[in-house]
Amino acid sequence: xxxxxxxxxxxxxxxxxxxxSERQVLDAHLLSGCPSCHSALREFQAVAAALPFxxxxxxxxxxxxxxxxxxxxxxxxxxxxxHTSDLSRLGPGxxxxxxxxxxxxxxxxxxxxxxxxxxGSAVAAAVAGSVxxxxxxxxxxxxxxxxxxxxxxxxxxxxxxxxxxxxxxxEEREQSLLxxxxxxxxxxxxxxxLKDQLIQREAELDVLKTQLDQHExxxxxxxxxxxxxxxxxxxxxxxxxxxxxxxxxxxxxxxYDPRTRKAWLYTRNLxxxxxxxxxxxxxxSENPISVGAFHIGPGETSHLFVQSVPDFPGAKxxxxxxxxxxxxxxxxxxxxxxxxx
Amino acid sequence: xxxxxxQAVSTIKPALLSQVxxxxxQAFSLxxxxxxxxxxxxxxxxxxxxxEAADLLQEIxxxxxxxxxxxxxxxxxxxxxxxxxxxxxxVDRLRTGNVRAKRRPADLPNGSTTAQTTDQPxxxxxxxxxxxxxxxxxxxxxxxxAAQREAVEMAYYAGLSYADISSRLNQPPETxxxxxxxxxxxxxxxxxxxxxxxxxx
Numbered sequence: 001x002x003x004x005x006x007x008x009x010x011x012x013x014x015x016x017x018x019x020x021s022e023r024q025v026l027d028a029h030l031l032s033g034c035p036s037c038h039s040a041l042r043e044f045q046a047v048a049a050a051l052p053f054x055x056x057x058x059x060x061x062x063x064x065x066x067x068x069x070x071x072x073x074x075x076x077x078x079x080x081x082x083h084t085s086d087l088s089r090l091g092p093g094x095x096x097x098x099x100x101x102x103x104x105x106x107x108x109x110x111x112x113x114x115x116x117x118x119x120g121s122a123v124a125a126a127v128a129g130s131v132x133x134x135x136x137x138x139x140x141x142x143x144x145x146x147x148x149x150x151x152x153x154x155x156x157x158x159x160x161x162x163x164x165x166x167x168x169x170x171e172e173r174e175q176s177l178l179x180x181x182x183x184x185x186x187x188x189x190x191x192x193x194l195k196d197q198l199i200q201r202e203a204e205l206d207v208l209k210t211q212l213d214q215h216e217x218x219x220x221x222x223x224x225x226x227x228x229x230x231x232x233x234x235x236x237x238x239x240x241x242x243x244x245x246x247x248x249x250x251x252x253x254x255x256y257d258p259r260t261r262k263a264w265l266y267t268r269n270l271x272x273x274x275x276x277x278x279x280x281x282x283x284x285s286e287n288p289i290s291v292g293a294f295h296i297g298p299g300e301t302s303h304l305f306v307q308s309v310p311d312f313p314g315a316k317x318x319x320x321x322x323x324x325x326x327x328x329x330x331x332x333x334x335x336x337x338x339x340x341x
Numbered sequence: 342x343x344x345x346x347x348q349a350v351s352t353i354k355p356a357l358l359s360q361v362x363x364x365x366x367q368a369f370s371l372x373x374x375x376x377x378x379x380x381x382x383x384x385x386x387x388x389x390x391x392x393e394a395a396d397l398l399q400e401i402x403x404x405x406x407x408x409x410x411x412x413x414x415x416x417x418x419x420x421x422x423x424x425x426x427x428x429x430x431x432v433d434r435l436r437t438g439n440v441r442a443k444r445r446p447a448d449l450p451n452g453s454t455t456a457q458t459t460d461q462p463x464x465x466x467x468x469x470x471x472x473x474x475x476x477x478x479x480x481x482x483x484x485x486x487a488a489q490r491e492a493v494e495m496a497y498y499a500g501l502s503y504a505d506i507s508s509r510l511n512q513p514p515e516t517x518x519x520x521x522x523x524x525x526x527x528x529x530x531x532x533x534x535x536x537x538x539x540x541x542x
Contacts, residue, residue, distance in 0.1 A: 011525035012518060016432070017496035017503045042417070047528045049421035051497055052383040052428075053351065054478035057466055060381035064395050065373055068402045150364065157362055164415030 001025055007037060014044035015051075035174045227266060230255050239318055241337035246322075247271055252302075252337045254281075254318050256309060263291065265304035267320065270336055272298040278325050279336065283309070284317040288331055293323070349468035350375045353419040358412050361405065369406055376420065377402075378466045380427045387431035387498050397434065401427055432500030473535075481531035489524035492517055 001009070001022075006029050012018045013026050030037060230236055236255055243250035252267035265281055273279065273295050281291040281304060294304045320337035327333075353375055360368035377398065384394035405423070412422050466472075482490060495506045503521060507514040 008518075008522060011522045011529075012496070012503055014525065015493065015497045015521070016429075016500060017506070017521055019502050019504055043529050043533070044525055045417055045421060045425075047525055047532060048497065049417065049424045050474060050478050050528070050532060051493075052379055052386070052424055053471065053475045054482055055379075055382045055386050057378060058382045058385050059378050060398060061391070061395055064381075064398060065370075065377065068373065068399050069370070153362060157359065160413055164413055167415045 001029075003029075003034075006034075007040060010037060010040045011044050011047075014041060014048045033170070033174070035171060035178070038171065227253075227255075227264075230257070230264060233257060235259060239339040241265075241267070241318060241320065241339040243269070244335050244338055246334045247336040250337055252320065252339075254339060261308045263306045263309040265292075265294075265302070265306075265320075267296075267302040267304075267337060270296050270302060270320070272296055272300070273322065276325055277322050277333070278327075279320050280323045280327060280331070281306075282319045282321065282331055283315045284319060285314045288319075290329065291318075293325075293327075348375060349470035350379050350420055350466060351418075351468075351471050351474050353423075355412070355414045355419055358405075358419050369402075372405070373402060376423050379420075380423060383424060383427050384431050387428065387500070388434060393434070394431075397427070397431055401430060428497070435500055477531060477535050478528075481528050484531075485524050485527060486520075489520045489527075492520040493524045496521060 006026055009018060009022060009026055013023060018026065026037075030041065231238075235258055237258065238256075239254040241252035241254060247270055249269040250267065250271075251269065252265060255264045255266075257263070267279075270279065278293045278295050279302070280293045282288045283291050291309060292304055292306050294302050296302050318337075318339045319331070319335045321331045321335045322333040323331065324333075353372070357368055357372055357375075361372055380401065381394055381398050384397045385391060388394050388397065401423075404426075412419065417425070485493075491510075492503075492506055495501045495509070496503065501509070503517045504514055506512075507517045510517065
């Protein structure tokens with residue numbers, strides 16, 4: 001049987017309508033602890049147990065209770081006399097024991113042919129005034145064995161209660177495990193989604209890096225663009241610098257805007273500065289005047305911008321020399337570029 | 342130990358069975374007062390014979406006194422256990438043919454018959470909870486198609502398997518299974534709705 005078929009069989013199981021072989025299969029499945037089937041079974045068992053509440057209600061015979069009470073006393077006496085009462089067949093067995101063993105009906109054999117409750121009623125009438133005494137007498141004459149039996153029954157009841165509690169806890173844990181499993185599946189799905197988003201972000205980051213590189217390249221071109229703008233200014237003054245013996249391939253151009261008194265120096269092919277040195281631009285007149293310093297690393301060109309150039313009209317020439325960093329007021333190093341106005 | 346008028350057979354506490362198991366006479370008396378009428382009605386419904394029903398009840402209550410330790414709180418309420426015990430024993434008697442007199446015809450509750458036969462004034466089954474459950478079951482059973490109600494009746498009160506019912510009604514087994522399943526499902530829904538209403542209120 002598939003699980004679906006087993007589930008379909010539960011309503012029939014609950015009211016005892018299954019064939020024996022099918023019931024055994026479902027019993028085995030329930031013993032496996034299937035939570036959904038156990039849950040469904042409890043619900044349908046509740047339905048089955050509710051059905052008799054809709055019956056026409058018929059009160060039992062008035063003397064039946066007294067008969068049962070009296071019979072109970074008799075039964076206890078019967079047992080203490082060592083007679084076999086075959087009570088094992090009387091137990092309810094499994095809760096859903098729908099097909100019981102054939103009824104041997106030998107509980108009180110001497111009652112055969114006479115309704116036992118009637119006989120019991122007679123007994124009850126006979127001992128009506130002494131039932132309570134019989135109970136007391138029964139208690140007072142209880143043997144050690146019967147005490148032990150009572151204790152054993154109490155222990156068995158306690159064990160059954162604990163077993164039921166354990167079963168309940170087990171079912172709760174199974175439910176908890178199912179919830180945890182669902183939560184895990186949800187977390188895994190969330191993680192997969194985050195991973196997709198991460199991949200997408202990485203792709204976007206690559207695009208941004210590419211755009212940034214392009215932007216940096218455009219910025220690298222700015223000096224050239226700036227130089228072109230400067231050269232288009234009508235009043236700009238320019239001086240070309242040529243490499244000296246120290247840097248034969250070097251060259252430079254010095255631009256000056258008289259309106260703003262700003263100057264720019266562009267150089268190329270100057271050797272890289274050695275540690276602790278820097279290039280310094282000198283305005284040569286009667287006394288050399290330092291205009292500014294700049295540094296060139298390996299493979300770099302230079303771009304010096306000076307906000308305000310002092311007394312440019314008096315200058316006779318410009319030179320660039322390699323000086324110690326923060327050098328003195330006079331050129332001390334060898335010139336690398338030189339111009340003449 | 343006196344019976345509380347509002348103490349219902351449908352809400353018998355496991356503690357009462359525990360007291361019975363410990364040999365408390367008054368607890369046993371109270372258990373009978375609460376459940377005797379319902380169990381007798383069930384036995385009579387199945388066996389169709391008052392003497393036989395009374396005999397069965399005597400047998401069962403004696404067993405309860407001695408075997409109540411076998412009640413398992415994890416598998417249902419005390420009254421569910423008592424009902425199942427009574428139903429199974431009565432069906433056993435039917436199957437073995439060990440019933441003294443011919444069974445009288447007895448119909449499933451269909452909502453039209455609610456009369457209470459009174460061999461004597463009954464001391465139980467008047468609690469509000471029991472009456473509410475009775476009304477609920479009668480209404481739900483009345484709402485079932487006759488064929489579904491018949492299938493449930495034959496299974497529960499006559500102890501027939503769906504294959505037996507199929508043979509007696511000359512209907513395919515699958516049809517009978519479906520009828521029982523549908524009927525039980527509708528009854529379950531009725532109980533659940535009532536429980537939800539009670540929970541909300």
